[in-house]
Amino acid sequence: MSFDRSVKIAPSILSADFADFGREIRAIEDQGADWVHVDVMDGHFVPALTFGAQAVRAFRHHVKTFMDVHLMISPVDPYIEAYAEAGADMITAHVEAESHIHRTMQAIKATGKMAGVSLNPATPLESIEYLLDTVDMVLLMTVNPGFGGQKFIPSGVEKTRRLREMIGDRPIHIQVDGGITPETAPAVVAAGADVLVAGSAVFRGGSVDKPEIYGKNIRAIREAVEGAV
Numbered sequence: 161m162s163f164d165r166s167v168k169i170a171p172s173i174l175s176a177d178f179a180d181f182g183r184e185i186r187a188i189e190d191q192g193a194d195w196v197h198v199d200v201m202d203g204h205f206v207p208a209l210t211f212g213a214q215a216v217r218a219f220r221h222h223v224k225t226f227m228d229v230h231l232m233i234s235p236v237d238p239y240i241e242a243y244a245e246a247g248a249d250m251i252t253a254h255v256e257a258e259s260h261i262h263r264t265m266q267a268i269k270a271t272g273k274m275a276g277v278s279l280n281p282a283t284p285l286e287s288i289e290y291l292l293d294t295v296d297m298v299l300l301m302t303v304n305p306g307f308g309g310q311k312f313i314p315s316g317v318e319k320t321r322r323l324r325e326m327i328g329d330r331p332i333h334i335q336v337d338g339g340i341t342p343e344t345a346p347a348v349v350a351a352g353a354d355v356l357v358a359g360s361a362v363f364r365g366g367s368v369d370k371p372e373i374y375g376k377n378i379r380a381i382r383e384a385v386e387g388a389v
């Protein structure tokens with residue numbers, strides 16, 4: 161995949177119908193999703209538990225775009241191979257989840273997959289300063305991870321701006337995740353984010369039987385950020 165900084169919308173299937181992932185994935189892609197964001201939670205690093213590598217492998221059969229796997233699990237290293245084999249295109253791990261996050265990034269890259277590193281809202285950017293020559297994406301959490309539907313934490317805008325400066329010319333995506341809506345997206349895009357994860361803002365009001373609502377919600381985010389780039 162060639163690198164580009166155009167805005168990409170990555171609906172989080174955390175807000176999908178958990179009994180119907182295949183059709184939900186096809187619906188959001190048909191309605192204009194650029195990436196599919198897959199939230200893996202272990203009931204330990206975060207309180208909630210979602211799904212594991214076997215489910216992610218099943219999702220792969222339906223994802224035609226780009227499967228972006230956000231691991232909210234600790235430890236991470238023992239599971240990297242499993243998510244790579246499950247067909248992730250990008251594997252993102254939290255800096256707070258492993259003592260040797262540089263090694264974790266190397267292990268992801270060794271599988272041939274793209275590597276992302278994620279920071280919780282309270283984690284300073286300095287924690288990844290020496291990772292920037294290793295990663296393909298930095299995910300800034302704009303809520304505390306664990307649940308969909310939370311309120312955007314405004315300090316994420318300034319953090320995005322500072323991260324964009326740190327990145328300079330490096331081909332590294334900036335992803336923001338949590339509370340992204342047509343109201344909050346313009347400021348993070350203006351600050352330098354190029355991948356917008358959105359759960360509730362995409363799935364709200366729609367269903368596999370009313371997929372056009374997903375399309376309408378995706379377009380609302382896209383239109384809101386036009387001009388912010």
Ligand code: DX5
Nearest residue numbers: 172305306308309339359360
């Ligand atoms: C939160 C997850 C997010 C979540 C976002 O822990 O990482 O991807 O699904 O949901 P919204 O967009 O509803 O805040």
Ligand code: ZN
Nearest residue numbers: 199230337357
């Ligand atoms: Zn996520």
